[in-house]
Amino acid sequence: MTTHEQGQAKRSHADWLLFVVGFVLFSALGFWGTPALLYAEKPQPFQFSHKVHMEQVSEGCKSCHSFREDGSFTGIPSMDKCKECHSDSPQGDTPEEKIFVEQYLNKNKPVDWRVYAKQPPCVFFSHAAHTENAGLDCAKCHGDHGKSESLRPYQYNRLTGYSRDIWGWNILGLGGPPKRMKMDSCADCHRENGVRDACFVCHK
């Protein structure tokens, strides 16, 4: 009997248990430890409820997130937009609104919101092409963010500085918008709808 065969014969239940425990332990470490190592969290300046605002406005998302005349998208609304409804004194009784009015609105200081969907600088994205020309809903890529009652934590990649929403919340890189906003999600949709996929369509 060779040494090799002896080793096989001696493999006991304890060996298998050790293997399973080790496998589970390191998989768990990979799945939960990697994101914790890779991503850092920044708080939003204060909480904001899209739901409350959507109840007040008449035109949905477009009421605040609108286009300029030249076709560019305003993105996060400016303080002037907030002032169309908000005044010097809070309208509700939430502590969040108090922070907004006292620390930002009265000082005319723009709120430095962290933008979940902000793409890397090499990406060109046209909101006009998607919502105006193709007639897509905002929710197609942003999910039900417009119905959310609070802002989830903003996480960013420690190495690249990009929002976690770009690689996606699944560490394996699975899923699509709004959980993941990578180039293949864009390309998949473009291919399905017969939209050109030359580099300069989405890159700059």
Place this chain on the structure above:
Amino acid sequence: MSLADRYSAGEHRFGMVIDVDKCTGCGACTVACMSENNVGVLFDETDKLRSITWMRVYQIDNGRPFPETQVAFFPRPCLHCEGSHGQHTPCVSVCPATATDYDEHTGIVSQIPTRCIGCRYCVGACPYHARYFNWFDTPWPSGLERPLNPAVAPRMRGVVEKCTFCYHRFQRAKNKAFLSGGKVEEMDYQTACTEACPSGAITFGDLRNPNHKVAQLAASPEAFRLLERLGTNNKVYYRTSREWVRRKADNYLQDEKTGQVAASQGGGH
């Protein structure tokens, strides 16, 4: 062969006509281009082998002694070659990373620095020296990174970059057209160098649209292209009424006539 037939099918064929007789060599186009496209100033800009100028002004002269000396200036952006037998752009055909492609819709040769692996085959393939390699990270002096153009991604060390005909301006013009429901008009999409030229030597537009000034100028018998006989079939035309300037634009034999190529080139053969 008519101007439109020189290029393959596609909605636009953006191109340029540069009037060599109007160009004073001031370099305003170069400066406007650098500012528009986030091209920085390196530590040693006297090293012209390693400095980056998407739009470079070349000076030529007729080689005669004073007082017969004459000079002419050739502003040289990327010429956005299509090739004369189907789409065969010199730089695109050699890129192993597909970091550059020929857009069949606009006729613009793209360059995606984030995809570039820095092998520099394209730099060698380009007959016009229009491609530049980033030998260094641009040393933006403190604060100077702030007025960067957000519509153009800054590049890093180790990748190739080049003129894109200010493609971001086309994107911007399209956005406006999407909102108004109209079309991209001639003046909606103009490159930074065209706008900056104080003597109006540069005309930019769609060579496929007969109403665009550029299409009319490029069809003129005084228009010619650089190194036409290479078959690059590019989209940047030059115009001059001086025969010696035209002779310098390609390698002509002494008894050879100029202006024979444009008439016969293009399409499949």
